Amino acid sequence: MTSENTPSKRYYEMKEIPLFLSADDIADILGISRAYAYNLFYAKGFPTLKLGKRRLVRKEKFFA
Numbered sequence: 001m002t003s004e005n006t007p008s009k010r011y012y013e014m015k016e017i018p019l020f021l022s023a024d025d026i027a028d029i030l031g032i033s034r035a036y037a038y039n040l041f042y043a044k045g046f047p048t049l050k051l052g053k054r055r056l057v058r059k060e061k062f063f064a
Contacts, residue, residue, distance in 0.1 A: 020049070020056040 009028045011017045018025065027037040041048050047061035 017059055019059050021059060021062055022054075022056060026057065026062070 009025070011029065017029070021029070023034055023037040023041055026032075026040065027034045030037070040046050041055045041057070046057070047064075048055045048057055
């Protein structure tokens with residue numbers, strides 16, 4: 001989850017969600033911890049893209 005000083009993001013419409021999702025975005029959308037979101041990113045079959053050291057998920061792949 002997020003720290004006390006950082007409010008979690010709230011998405012109210014699909015168009016507000018970024019095209020590429022980070023682990024923080026996934027955690028906010030699913031209401032899970034950031035650590036669990038990272039576990040998903042490394043799970044077999046989860047549709048991540050690796051860009052350098054970063055891992056991201058395309059919005060349409062995540063919601064498919």
